[in-house]
Amino acid sequence: MKSEEYMKRVFDLVHQHHEWFRNSIPLIASENVTSPAVRELLICDFQHRYAEGWPGERVYAGCKYIDQVELLAMELARELFEAEHANVQPISGVTANLATYTALTDPGDTMMCLSIAMGGHISMGKKKFGGTAGAVHGLEIEYFPFDETRMNIDVEAAEEKIKQVKPKLVTFGGSVFLFPHPVKELAPIAKDVGAHVMYDAAHVAGLIAGKHFQDPLREGAEVMTCSTHKTLPGPQHGMILCTKELADRINRAVFPGVVSNHHLHAVAALVVTLAEMMKFGKEYASQIIKNAKALGKALYDQGINVLCADLGFTQSHILLADITKYGDGGTIEQKLENANIILNRNLLPWDPRQGRNYKHPGGIRIGTSEVTRLGMKEREMKTIAEFIVRVVVDGEPEERIAQEVAEFRKEYQKICYCFESPIEAYEYISLSSSQ
Ligand code: DSN
Numbered sequence: 044m045k046s047e048e049y050m051k052r053v054f055d056l057v058h059q060h061h062e063w064f065r066n067s068i069p070l071i072a073s074e075n076v077t078s079p080a081v082r083e084l085l086i087c088d089f090q091h092r093y094a095e096g097w098p099g100e101r102v103y104a105g106c107k108y109i110d111q112v113e114l115l116a117m118e119l120a121r122e123l124f125e126a127e128h129a130n131v132q133p134i135s136g137v138t139a140n141l142a143t144y145t146a147l148t149d150p151g152d153t154m155m156c157l158s159i160a161m162g163g164h165i166s167m168g169k170k171k172f173g174g175t176a177g178a179v180h181g182l183e184i185e186y187f188p189f190d191e192t193r194m195n196i197d198v199e200a201a202e203e204k205i206k207q208v209k210p211k212l213v214t215f216g217g218s219v220f221l222f223p224h225p226v227k228e229l230a231p232i233a234k235d236v237g238a239h240v241m242y243d244a245a246h247v248a249g250l251i252a253g254k255h256f257q258d259p260l261r262e263g264a265e266v267m268t269c270s271t272h273k274t275l276p277g278p279q280h281g282m283i284l285c286t287k288e289l290a291d292r293i294n295r296a297v298f299p300g301v302v303s304n305h306h307l308h309a310v311a312a313l314v315v316t317l318a319e320m321m322k323f324g325k326e327y328a329s330q331i332i333k334n335a336k337a338l339g340k341a342l343y344d345q346g347i348n349v350l351c352a353d354l355g356f357t358q359s360h361i362l363l364a365d366i367t368k369y370g371d372g373g374t375i376e377q378k379l380e381n382a383n384i385i386l387n388r389n390l391l392p393w394d395p396r397q398g399r400n401y402k403h404p405g406g407i408r409i410g411t412s413e414v415t416r417l418g419m420k421e422r423e424m425k426t427i428a429e430f431i432v433r434v435v436v437d438g439e440p441e442e443r444i445a446q447e448v449a450e451f452r453k454e455y456q457k458i459c460y461c462f463e464s465p466i467e468a469y470e471y472i473s474l475s476s477s478q
Contacts, residue, residue: 249412
């Protein structure tokens, strides 16, 4: 292709993506949509700059405004999460986790966490699976015993295992996270054997900020890592909150450990996100969880095996459904995508035992953060459940459902829980005449 054709092609594809999302129901639990103010800062000049080091102690000139912005982000993060220290330099949740492993452990040490099938994240993975903890930092991984009926860590068995294994680090949190983890119960046991306690809040940071989930830093976690773009509806970035005592170790592990430049435009955008959460976070988090419960019930009532019905399905933004009655997770994910319903297939805890793998697992994961941000409430969750059931259970033609989904979406184009919303959620913003 000629260079002009590459130009045309990329703009065409991105425009098509925007149009598709405008007409779709976004249910990926790790995603969200940012406010116009966040988006504006993401394209500011900060994105062209370097600010290695610490505010006031940079190794580059030109940082006098950047420094002040980073200090604002740190101040807001400390306040919102009631943390003694905040580092806003990790460029992602994985980077935040890697920095924490670097600060608190040495290669060869053992970390206890959830396996991926139980909801752990790839950044907690073993070396043989290429996970960050094992393959990059050289940690040995021991899994928490898991209660599959309650979709949570088995407290008694975990207590025994911590005493026996004596890990150097115990990590709570993960990627499939229906209920608060037993930090309060297990953190003292971990500390007794000399372990540090961290909590990966990538998924639930917005719920924690909104005071509608557990409060890990008060329950015994010394470090809480997160990405800033899931239930916390900000730029794609990372953050670490920790005790004063660990602040220097964490800072040094982040820089010069795992970041050079730390995506300064994202730090500016994070300030807006944190300010939005100060003002709207409680209401937003509460509605996300109400929506997840309502969607879980509506799906369950229509025959979909949403896990943990006896526990109210979830206390977070995530639902997990065993979909094996209707096919495998991969096939169902594709059918739903054809119908403009975007979610992801997911391993169930028992899938590896039953010979299923991540390409064709037994489950689907559904998240309600983004649809809530679009202003949807319990009533709309019933409509979404009907669309899903018509595809998955009734096998209606996917193209027909896609058209109905697009019609349904027309009413929900504004972004809620932010200071102002002058543009539509998936509006394409033009700055050049290339499109
Ligand atoms: N893998 C992402 C998720 O979907 O949970 C988080 O990085």
